[in-house]
Amino acid sequence: METSDSLQIRCSLEQDCCLVEIKGEINSLNISVFQEEIETALTGNKSNVVMDFSNVAYISSAGLRVLLKCSKDLSNMKRKLYFFGLNEFVTDVFKVSGLDKIFNIQADKEKAFQAVLNS
């Protein structure tokens, strides 16, 4: 689904995981759509979730709060959450906020799915 403010979210099943591909920016203007889309993607299946951030150009604190809620909700369902492909800016944001210590972040898709297998 494409929204205003250049955010696209696509979900698919891959290697028994819910792969969520996000393109564009996650900011205060599109945050409610982002939250709704992510929640929709994660219901209706019981898989672990791998989020592809390789095309996420920008994220603000609003986006981080949605991801935190997502992580908490998944954890309550005994499901795990993984990220890969963070660019330098998004990596800095995760580090400054301390989320790099909470989230499982991998360099690329292969490593992310390997991490799922190893869990």
Next chain:
Amino acid sequence: MAKQHYTYYFKNELNSVKYLKNALIQIGKDHGVKDSFIQHIRLSLEELIVNIISHGYTDRKVHTIELKINCLKNHFSFYLNSGGVPFNPLKFKMFPASIKERKPGGLGILLAKAFMDEMSYEYKNGRNCITLIKKIN
């Protein structure tokens, strides 16, 4: 020669923030600074402005937030001026023990501070005045 001083006004509605991104990108191009420099500035300012819009006013009236930007050789400085509830972002804890301890809005302020080199606050003549500086490396 690129312009050195810029002034922008934002209404206290979230939609007004969308103009900030392109304004900063243009300033970045005018002054030949890196994209990452501008992205850090954008995040800081956006977090503060969104915070003001979301929490700064208790009435339903239209208010204006003023942003002044000065682009100098070694640094950019920013001056955010707004009415509403007195709020000093510097009083928020910078490094809480865990994400769970942060108050709503605290994460945005943490990011705003982290991506600037200096931040100061003053409540003057009924206005919240935040000054920020980002050095050009």
